[in-house]
Amino acid sequence: MNFQGSRISAKTLGELTLPNFCQRCFWIRMKLGNKVPFRTPPPGIFSSIDAFTKRYIEKLISSGKIAKVIPDLANASGIFKERIPDLRHDYSNGTVFLTGFPDAIFLNNDASYSIVDYKTARFTEAQRSMLPLYEVQVRAYSAMAKAAGLKPLNSLMLIYLEPLTGNESIDEEVSNLVLEPVYLKLKLQPFVHKIKQNEFQVFRLLESADRIIQLSEPPEPLEGCESCKAIQSLYDLFPR
Numbered sequence: 001m002n003f004q005g006s007r008i009s010a011k012t013l014g015e016l017t018l019p020n021f022c023q024r025c026f027w028i029r030m031k032l033g034n035k036v037p038f039r040t041p042p043p044g045i046f047s048s049i050d051a052f053t054k055r056y057i058e059k060l061i062s063s064g065k066i067a068k069v070i071p072d073l074a075n076a077s078g079i080f081k082e083r084i085p086d087l088r089h090d091y092s093n094g095t096v097f098l099t100g101f102p103d104a105i106f107l108n109n110d111a112s113y114s115i116v117d118y119k120t121a122r123f124t125e126a127q128r129s130m131l132p133l134y135e136v137q138v139r140a141y142s143a144m145a146k147a148a149g150l151k152p153l154n155s156l157m158l159i160y161l162e163p164l165t166g167n168e169s170i171d172e173e174v175s176n177l178v179l180e181p182v183y184l185k186l187k188l189q190p191f192v193h194k195i196k197q198n199e200f201q202v203f204r205l206l207e208s209a210d211r212i213i214q215l216s217e218p219p220e221p222l223e224g225c226e227s228c229k230a231i232q233s234l235y236d237l238f239p240r
Helices: 010-017 023-031 044-062 125-129 131-147 167-175 199-214 226-236
Strands: 006-009 076-079 087-091 094-099 104-108 113-119 153-164 187-195
Touching: 006 010, 006 199, 010 094, 010 131, 010 199, 023 199, 023 226, 044 076, 044 104, 044 113, 087 131, 087 199, 094 131, 094 199, 113 131, 125 131, 131 153, 131 187, 131 199
Parallel strands: 006 094, 113 153
Antiparallel strands: 076 104, 087 094, 104 113, 153 187
């Protein structure tokens, strides 16, 4: 049976927590199925790094060496690979579906689960400003996992894979070059950010997002919103 209702991804849901969140831009994107024009797809290298990271972590777990690289995952004994279904949330205004899947769901030695999302970036101030979005994203995955019966949840984490690009790292690699073929090497150092569970926040944001989507007219723009200015400039190009 098909149920009507808005569909919102875990990452999109997190956008509602950012200080520059614009309801008008959100409404337009959702009405367009989140397919806005002129969007440039991200470089493919990030998909390659993401796939490699998942295989590497899985190998570390199967070999019993994960604690040496990421101590916070020392209790992990395997990876849950099945897709979890979308979460249906009914509330007073209707129905909304939460979609998405985390980078990893770990099965722990004590039969609990841990949910992890990887970020290939340094944990800078700019990344700190994005934490509210990422935390909601992982909490949303947690709510979906619980609804799918993956209980208990032991921990929620963001694992930053920080590139080591300082001169000392370069000097070490150059001094260790011996035989061909020679490869350029980039080391990634893991940094763990733990997240508190908060399903109430997830459902509250789902309802807020759905109320915006259900509006028959676009909301007022956020003052100073650059995207709204760009939309208006595009509109002004066409004679009326």
